[in-house]
Amino acid sequence: MSQDSTNSAVPVPGRSVRPTGFGGAVRFMVRSMLTLFVGLKVTLKKLMGRKVTEQYPHEKPVMSGAFRSAIALVSFDDLNGTHDCIACDACELICPSYCITVRGDRLPDSKKKRATEFLVDFSTCSLCGLCLAVCPTETLKYSSGYDDAGYNRGWIHNLLEPYADDPEAPELLALLTARDEAKRAARKAARAAKEAPAAKPAPEAETTPANPAPEGSDG
């Protein structure tokens, strides 16, 4: 009842909002017929308007940065594009669904450890992000793939697959050592910069970068 009074301006066929009398009936009819053109105007506008369809296999959507898919290894620029997994097993140990398997080995003639196997069973992963949080070298990230498909229960992501053509062990060792040297030097510089202004406070000391060579990531 209350709806009828609020909608009285809009003629709804079948509802008792028709004005009475012959003149009222004619006016109602004319108004009803005019509404047909209102509808046509809406659909015509849509007909000419922008189409929202994404032609999926031909054009793929760009996912937002917050999108979470199976984890992947970050490739570092200062490591010549390879990852920095030291096979510490922290992710494997913290994973609540036991879906990560990491095996590693020391590089020859070195104490540095390096992953030789990094497997993720994405079908049990809950995307909680604990492995990302715990990773000491920040070499884990969420990938942005959304059209992965497994065809059986043994569907396993091999995170080392993109790094199959990594540099050989001696070269890699050189890279890692160089990176560590650079890092240490940077830390030293930062400490020196911090101690120097303690004697005489200088405003430019604050502007010197505290950490010129961060671990670097291509996120």
Place this chain on the structure above:
Amino acid sequence: MTALLDTLEGTLGGWGTTLLVGFVALAGLITVNAMFMVWFERKVAGWVQGRLGPMEHGPQGTLQTLLDVVKLLGKESIIPAQVDRKVFLLAPVVAFLPALAMLSLLPYDNNLTMTDVESGLLLVFAFGGVSLMGIFMGAWSSNNKFALLGGMRAVSQNIAYELPLLLSAMAVVLCAGSLNLGEIVAAQTGENGLWFIVMQPVALGIYLIAATAETNRAPFDIPEAESELVAGFHTEYTGMGFAVFFLAEYTYMFIVCGIGATLFLGGGDGPLLPGPVWFILKVYFLLFLMVMARWTYPRLRFDQLMNLAWKFLIPLSLINLLATAAVLKFVEVGS
């Protein structure tokens, strides 16, 4: 081309040549029209809803219908055990064949018609009634409650809407003074010819509404009513039987729009382009309106449908007819 026609005329005679050439041309028209309309309808449906419609096969998906037809041809034709076999098989043919006769009557240009009959308009509407019989035969012989309900609805709807259709056409006939479709076109062309859309706008509106209802299209698709009756009268039809019903539906759309273009839009009349091209353009403009109506308006309930015909369209078309007759008489007396 002319040599071929001469040879044909030598062996078959003038009448035989017309029959042969006309039949081949109309068969082509029916096929191309159905394929184009199905594609066009899906495109418009997509566009209205902010989608793209078919896009995969051919440019803008133009080959989609062709592939659908190939798929349909490969389907098994299932004949349910309890149907009335003879009637069941005959029904699609009865529904489709009048379309050919109706198409042969349309004036595609001033003098381009396959059969030039004095009472062409009347004949077209008469054949329309025959096609309804095909629909009801299919519905009845299917031995299916949904089909039967759909068939009964189709009959009552067609009876209701044939009246305003005829009455609105009669107003034009009064103006033109002839039932011959060619002469109706001729009355709109020439020196001081005026398309009847100017003289009879109300009749055009009534005609379009009634024609949409006659062809059982949304918003008057009560006989098919997917949401209530599965598929209405063709529920039990598969494969080719279904395809023929489908073909008939799209051919009737072309026919009612062809008659509409003839009665109200001057047939093949127009500048620059040749007559048949103008005719086809006008027909497809009306078909576009029909398609837009389908994707714009909500469906009518069955009682609303009947009310619209009996309480509104028929009185209105009667008033229109009377007014036309009165004005024509006054003009005649005045001059």
